[in-house]
Amino acid sequence: MPPQKLDPETIADSNSGSRPGHLRVLLVEDNPDDAFLLERHLRRNGFSLDLTRVETASEMLRALDPPNVPDIIIADYNLPKFSGPAALQLIKSSGADIPFIMMSGAISEETAVESMRAGAQDYVTKQNLARLVPILDRELREASARRKKVQAEEALEASQARFHRLVEAMPLGLLIGDATDRIVYANGAVERLLGYSNGSMLSGDITLDSICPTLRAAYNEDLGNTNSFAAAPFETACVTANGTQIEVLLGVALLNPEAAPADRQIAAFIADLTLQKKSEEVLRRTEKLAVAGRLAASIAHEINNPLEAITNCLYLVGKTELPPDARTYLALAQDELDRVAQITVQTLRFYRRSTHAADTNLHDLIETVAALLGSRMNRQRITLVRKFGEIPPIFAHDGEIRQVLANLVGNAIDALPNGGVITLRTGLSRDWKTGRTGIRISVADDGTGMSQATLNRIFEPFFSTKGITGTGLGLWVSREIIDKHKGTLRARSRERREGCPGGTVFSLFIPSELAEAELADVPVKN
Template identity: 30%
Template structure:
């Protein structure tokens, strides 16, 4: 006798109204190791199928009360993946066509003379059924490649849950999807579309979700057919015919995906379970990807906040160092305005001369207002509006602002500047801070006086400026660290000036470098790109 290539523990239901045939099939197949149930009443067979999972239905076509095709139809409803082998003593073409239309896996003519013929037909039917299911799986898995790309492209966790729900509904042909989170004994519905298991109000529903999450095994439940009576009653109450629960184990919590078909729809099959399993694995990776992106965005936000804090700290430090210069910049125009108004008020002067003094006073007031506006832009938090910046005008303003402080230390400024430079688009207050930091660094490097040379020229795509002093310079072993935060070569320095300047320049797409040269002192080269209005 041939050796079976199927699982020897496969369960087989034999249905034939002839007791002799039913008994023969029972003996032959039981001898081969199959678990056989032989019935002569088709009604009893239908009831058996509703309560007991069966691998193969071996059924006679012609029976007096219910014919074999009716039994097959009922079997396919409660157990969609069951293999079917029909027996008939009337092998007509019509019978074969009808059997094929109902998804039958094999046809066996009675009477069969040898037991081998029956065994081989059973083996062939079970194997054909497996091949059909494998083909259905492959066909179902092909569209998942596009789904994978869609899910992985979305990094917003809330939107991703919506995409996952849509993918499950489309590929499993169901209208009910839910995502449950399990934390200890607590089960909560995070998102749902259509009907879902009421885990907050029903202990049976919550217990099913917890069991799937704890055991980490998927579960398929049908409202009719073999299964737990309590769970099936819950599905019937909700108007659901079939559901699948898939566990999603994660590092910090367990989750469960739910898919359900209404009672009017077909039951889920094994291929649906495997398809859902693959979708769930993709969902796990996509959700982890979205979580990592969320963590990255949060980290970048904190870094940006830290950078803004450094920027504000350095501005406040610069404010303290520029107090005298700021007072000088404000006091000089005020003195000029006072003098001009005094002279304009003298009645012994001609009207034309008095008008000239009024105009001078207005000019000085305009200069004072412009100075104060620049200072407000510099110190106002969060001023990051990109605008048209005249580099020469801004640089001359900073030189004027720092001139008093440089003069008090006997530092001469040698400004080799052209008549014009290409305009750039940048954040004016931030570029102003770079100039202040570089000039004050030179001031601190020359406590006994010296010379600061500033040059500027237009280059293709931007503007280049250099700030060169003749102080002691920066030691060779410290040059690689000068742009690191809190690194300073001078006593009492914050170590933030060059760091903030470097970050600002980088954010604008430019460069800030320490230039090697033969002369004593330090030389910083600054390149600012033209930029754009965006």
């Protein structure tokens, strides 16, 4: 049957009202007269439109290219070089969601049903074109609803992806469990913090209770019988994969309080308190050391009064007639008394804290430390070698620099239990990394040295090689002090082996503007 043309007499206006928006129509039609009548019919019914007519598959494919993708496709069932069913198959193969209306001059009910089963949204005959307008209204509404649904789903997926990235990247550990304590979600921070693999946590072998034994009790107490959805965070311990416990700040939240108790999910937020607890311990130990220092200074101050009286008494005794032996003993007593007086003066000077930085003579500080630790070195048969260069004063807190020097010399003494040599060296220097000028002090011993593993950790808080006698704070505090003075503290060490001497050198660099002129012509050296 030849294709039938649109009859202008049968085209009735089904809606003369205006319609908002602009409609892009792709018309698969070989008859330009029918295309004209169709366009006029749509415009009369309030559509503002751009109509593109195609007759072949290649023309249709070009018309589907962005940015002019049509809002709706109307296709004649029979064309000389193309067909409505072929056009329908083409649009379905492209994956585009565009409403498709089949149109024909004469189409049987079976053919219409077959077209709709193939994917067409509806069909209309050229003799009853009045049906086209309500069909377009309906399909455009439904297409718009589908697009909005897809956009909403895509926005939801994007939001969920952003939230998932946020949760995975945050430093807080997040565990979600069901009413039976089975873990249903664990973020990456839990793996990093506790050491469990994600697979082991989700397998059911590891439960919320096995990781955080106090979590369920906190939930039952604060959330189990109330309408609250979050409990106040509290400090507790969590069990790691290797069985050890770490201190954490734990927050508990109920994700679905409206659900039945058997269907509720619990979220546990875990913050690692290890560094905070270490810092608190450092503060406590530092305060204890400060108290001990103040006590030592107070005792030294109190000793000065009786020492002065004893000195005066010895002076008066020395003015009397005494046998030679007695005078010899008197001189020995005077020498020992002078040594005690010197120790008290050095102790007072050592623990006296300056409140402000000032020009400080490093050699005087070194001598103070040497005098304070001299008896230890004598007992252990340690020789102290001084190799002092010409150096200007440094602008520093003398009490803090004295503390650093005492830590370094004290460690060198500990490294030489059977005697040895400690070398103290000072001189002008230039930092090889930054080019800054300043003063370098090195403290070297010829002890057994340290392994590379030990050397890598010596500046960590609480790391000590001295067992229970060491606090593990000396070098850590020393580096903090030198950092505050914009300087550097580094260490090199070599373990003693057969035929190869060992030892350790600590190099302390403190910037000094006064050294700039004296080092103006000195090249940077490593």
